[in-house]
Amino acid sequence: MANTHTEPVAERWRTPADETVLARTTAALEANGITVLRAGDAAAARRLVLDLIPNGAQVHSASSQTLEVSGVVNEVERSGRYEALRPRLWSMDRETEYDEIRRLNTAPDVMLGSVQAVTENGSLVAASATGSQLGAYAIGAGRVILVVGTHKIVSDLDQALQRINEYALPLEDKRALDSYGAHSGVNKLLVINREWRPERITLVFVDEPLGF
Numbered sequence: 001m002a003n004t005h006t007e008p009v010a011e012r013w014r015t016p017a018d019e020t021v022l023a024r025t026t027a028a029l030e031a032n033g034i035t036v037l038r039a040g041d042a043a044a045a046r047r048l049v050l051d052l053i054p055n056g057a058q059v060h061s062a063s064s065q066t067l068e069v070s071g072v073v074n075e076v077e078r079s080g081r082y083e084a085l086r087p088r089l090w091s092m093d094r095e096t097e098y099d100e101i102r103r104l105n106t107a108p109d110v111m112l113g114s115v116q117a118v119t120e121n122g123s124l125v126a127a128s129a130t131g132s133q134l135g136a137y138a139i140g141a142g143r144v145i146l147v148v149g150t151h152k153i154v155s156d157l158d159q160a161l162q163r164i165n166e167y168a169l170p171l172e173d174k175r176a177l178d179s180y181g182a183h184s185g186v187n188k189l190l191v192i193n194r195e196w197r198p199e200r201i202t203l204v205f206v207d208e209p210l211g212f
Contacts, residue, residue: 013167014209017153025153028122033195035202042070045147045206050075052145052202053082053110060085062113062133066147066211072112105132111141114211116168117160118153124192125160131188138190144201151209168212
């Protein structure tokens with residue numbers, strides 16, 4: 001019984017957008033100050049992202065299945081081309097070094113991540129259990145590069161929240177339990193309707209349905 005209910009829901013939220021919807025969403029995003037690139041698959045997305053990051057840049061990566069699956073995180077942290085912040089942050093003490101963790105999380109040169117939904121009128125919707133990536137997305141990072149499967153395009157904000165709660169949250173909750181032994185939650189939400197600084201946010205749409 002459970003499968004007959006959940007499988008159509010899952011299929012709805014992981015189906016890539018058609019060309020008409022993608023074109024309309026791309027135009028809306030660019031009108032809202034967000035640069036849009038397109039990649040056919042994870043490997044192409046990885047190449048695009050890495051080409052956008054200057055050698056030696058201080059780079060932070062949000063916790064993101066899209067970034068992990070695409071290989072972006074592995075390249076950033078192991079290539080030696082960048083100052084990768086995530087390994088440094090994981091090694092720091094959450095009690096005694098909290099203020100420094102907060103500063104590093106919020107204002108890197110380059111912030112990499114994803115979002116759970118993109119509306120057809122050009123809004124980005126990011127949900128988080130802790131909010132650790134949201135300050136950088138909103139204003140703190142010098143540059144934000146988001147890798148997003150086209151299956152995350154929805155018609156409006158109501159559908160964005162529906163997608164987050166019906167689809168992304170259960171999958172992320174399972175991942176968090178397996179990885180950290182703790183539940184996730186939609187505790188903080190960020191909606192970016194427009195970016196005022198030209199070229200600050202770049203979104204790489206991927207035809208392959210990566211991530212939640």
